[in-house]
Amino acid sequence: MTEPPTAATRLAHAVREKHSIVCLGLDPRRESLPPAIAGTIDSDRPDVVAAAYTLFCKEILDVAAEKVACVKPQSAFFEALGPAGVVALGEVIAYAKNLGVEVIVDAKRNDIGSTATAYAQAYLGSASPFGGDWLTVSPYLGRDSIEPFVDACDRQSAGIFVLVKTSNPSGGMIQDRITDSTPVYRCVADALCQWNADRLNGLGYGPIGAVVGATYPDQLAELRSALPNAWILIPGFGAQGGGVDDVRPGVARDGLGAVVNSSRHLIFAHDRQPYREKYSAGQWQHAVADATDEMNSQLSTLLPPAP
């Protein structure tokens, strides 16, 4: 029996096949939906709004799945609708998996022991009820809060992205505190490095990734070099202010090792120029497709030439 490919292998294949390091963030917000989707909401009932979120995300996936390395639904926006929203999250993930896209569930889960195992059971692997490929995880509880997720990655051919150095202004409050010349974020990175060491695929990557914001390019360079075997999920591109030069230090020379997330800037592209003028309300999906193409084109200098 052949072992199924690991999450790190699947992500590398996706980057190469699609010639893209874009991670498309699926962050539905009612107030920002294109009018064509918002118009389907004829009640404030959570299941009605949730159905609109599902439709919105499916239509985005239809036009963009082939263009991106992976997609990242943000659980918070689905949870904000209550249980009906969580049902929609499950539907969106299933739809993406049907299209063959790698799915990172952005839920920043964290707990200890059997509780962490329960979160892993919920989200990681095609046999799990939510069926994600990767899950974001928050490390404040320390090593024994991550290990149950690492075990699940082994069992489910899944991966996690652990928050290391985040993109927000006050992330440094904890992450940058230095003890014996080592900031907290390096301490988290060192643990990641050890977990990956026994789990490398043929390309040299393990299933334990890191979240490192584009807004801190110096730390991104430092962490790229400290974590040669980890995929890095880079938020903070576009709407949060990071540009191509800011993410460059995160990408390995062969074009692997990093995916760059953009959410609002892509999924709500209908509402910004030049797309607002270019497309009618019924053509909002074209704006998503164009914005994704534009982001791929911006980032293409970080990749080897397309075959």
Next chain:
Amino acid sequence: MTEPPTAATRLAHAVREKHSIVCLGLDPRRESLPPAIAGTIDSDRPDVVAAAYTLFCKEILDVAAEKVACVKPQSAFFEALGPAGVVALGEVIAYAKNLGVEVIVDAKRNDIGSTATAYAQAYLGSASPFGGDWLTVSPYLGRDSIEPFVDACDRQSAGIFVLVKTSNPSGGMIQDRITDSTPVYRCVADALCQWNADRLNGLGYGPIGAVVGATYPDQLAELRSALPNAWILIPGFGAQGGGVDDVRPGVARDGLGAVVNSSRHLIFAHDRQPYREKYSAGQWQHAVADATDEMNSQLSTLLPPAP
């Protein structure tokens, strides 16, 4: 118009009225359910298992709601069943609220900006879809990841418990790192203290609580004194090894300021002595009631005499 009571006020009233500082943890696990509940599961379908979780939690609430200061459903065990489990979580919270019990949703959510706001919208306040009174929150992302929850506490008369010093062995990996004589957990505690300062109720408590494990009694004493205005949620009692002397430093002299969580030890009491022998399979709820009485009795030395 009278302002509704704050979460900190409601919790104080609950402690005084019920003469209890017990937080009853609702952590349903299929493999540990009493046979009378497990017997209702005639299929592996998630909605069938979820219905058993709902029934289990409702029956526990029926016998224990009047005996405890608050209840704490653990979201992970519900999420592990997928969307159907999350529907059950909503039902359990609604049932508890109908019985008038203060509900802490243990979900350790964390994110930044509008994403954190979305989590707060999901869980905090009677108008929210899940309808919790309190939510546990993880602080690795720093100050600007907590502020959206603090704002929601103001708007929704809700509260949060921020992870400060957790009960698990490797929590110290990040939490105990010392910079300029200040460990990370104190740095988190200091931020909490400032948020509470402008938000104190008549008893001197604010809506921003702290999670501090019973397994570190010295830090619990230190944090009680550093956080005189914060409710402390103390896990680690019972199954995790903490005893009455370990939680004593967390409780203020007037018996307020702390709630002590126990989950497995109470909800699965049917499966341990003396209850296993004392009650038949159909009487598992009596074991929960007795175990809760026993925990109240153990902790009663920390409270002023009942009126």
